Amino acid sequence: MRDREINLSIQAGCVFFAAVLTICLFEWTTLDIQIARLAFDEAEKIFPYREEIFFTKYLHHGLKSLMYAAGLTGIGWAVYCYRKTQSQPLRQSCLVAIMGIILIPLTITAIKHVTSRHCPWSLDIFGGSIPYTSLLTFVSEDYPGGQCFPAGHASGGFMWISWAMAFWHTRPMLAKTALVMAVVLGGLMGVGRMVQGAHFLSHTIWTVILAWFLSISLVYMVRIRIAGKWPCLKSGT
Numbered sequence: 001m002r003d004r005e006i007n008l009s010i011q012a013g014c015v016f017f018a019a020v021l022t023i024c025l026f027e028w029t030t031l032d033i034q035i036a037r038l039a040f041d042e043a044e045k046i047f048p049y050r051e052e053i054f055f056t057k058y059l060h061h062g063l064k065s066l067m068y069a070a071g072l073t074g075i076g077w078a079v080y081c082y083r084k085t086q087s088q089p090l091r092q093s094c095l096v097a098i099m100g101i102i103l104i105p106l107t108i109t110a111i112k113h114v115t116s117r118h119c120p121w122s123l124d125i126f127g128g129s130i131p132y133t134s135l136l137t138f139v140s141e142d143y144p145g146g147q148c149f150p151a152g153h154a155s156g157g158f159m160w161i162s163w164a165m166a167f168w169h170t171r172p173m174l175a176k177t178a179l180v181m182a183v184v185l186g187g188l189m190g191v192g193r194m195v196q197g198a199h200f201l202s203h204t205i206w207t208v209i210l211a212w213f214l215s216i217s218l219v220y221m222v223r224i225r226i227a228g229k230w231p232c233l234k235s236g237t
Contacts, residue, residue: 004223004224008216008219008220008224011212011216012213012216015209015212015213015216018209018212019209022202022205022206022209023135023136025202026134026135026200026201026202027134027135027136031201031202032200032201032202033125033132033200035194035200035201036120036126036194036197036200036201039194039195039196039197040120040126040197045126045127046121046127047120047121047126047195047196047197049195049196049197050121050196050197050198052196055192055195055196056196059188059189059192059193060153060192060193060196063153063156063157063185063188063189063192064153064156067156067157067159067185067189068156071101071105071156071159074097074101074163075097075098075101075102078094078095078097078098078101079094079098081094082094082095082098087170089169089170090170090171092166092222092223093166093167093169093170093171094166095222096162096165096166096215096218096219096222096223097162097163097166097167099162099218099222100159100161100162100163100165100166100214100215100218101159101162101163103214103218104155104158104159104161104162104210104211104214104215105152105155105156105159107210107214108150108151108152108155108207108210108211109152109155111149111150111210112147112148112149112150112152113147115147115149115150116139116145116146116147117133117135117139117146117147117148117149117203118130118139118146118148119146119148119197119198119199120197120198120199120200121196121197121198122146122148126197129143130143130146131143135149135202148198148199148203149199149203149206150203150204150206150207150210151190151193151198151199151203151204151206151207152207153189153190153192153193153198153199154186154187154189154190154193154199154204154207154208155186155207155211156185156186156189157181157182157184157185157186157187157188157189157190158182158186158207158208158211159182159211160178160179160181160182160185160186161178161179161182161208161211161212161215162211162214162215162218163175163178163182164176164178164179164182164215165215165216165218165219166215166218166219182211186204186207186208186211187204190203190204190207191204
């Protein structure tokens, strides 16, 4: 138990360092804007791939539907595994996995509604009408609030970070598979929306950081804080 607490503390420290580094990198430079310009047509003043069928039908709506199906399937499997096993560590893993699939996308969506950040395609520097403001700058009340930060679409991929952390010691192969899924699918979904002009790079990176932080929090809560208080998590070995 002590080793697990130390491991989680180290990971929490890494998340904090990543958050500070991300703030410094994107607040003190124009990297977000420079990267977004790679997908922007300066002559036409549009993101040409915004309505491209490959991005809208497959990378956006298609992958979103796939992640809904995968998430529901994952929850169903975790519930089944939880009910069948008598292993305390595996039950804890299943509980973390279920909560991660549900809470990570919901939390990202909730944050999007309160940050009031706009998509690149809405900004005046990219043909829109809203002035660009950095993350730590207040958005003027003269303009309607946006709902583009952090990257919600990518959370459907990065939510699998919770499975990597949940099953790392109980089902190592499953955990490693989940980690690959998180990186590949989350990255693909994030980059796809960036090319369309829906997000800056920093939006996607913050989704990774938040998904990682929430996964750490769930593991800590389930394995350390409440495992000893719930009989269903104490039975067997």
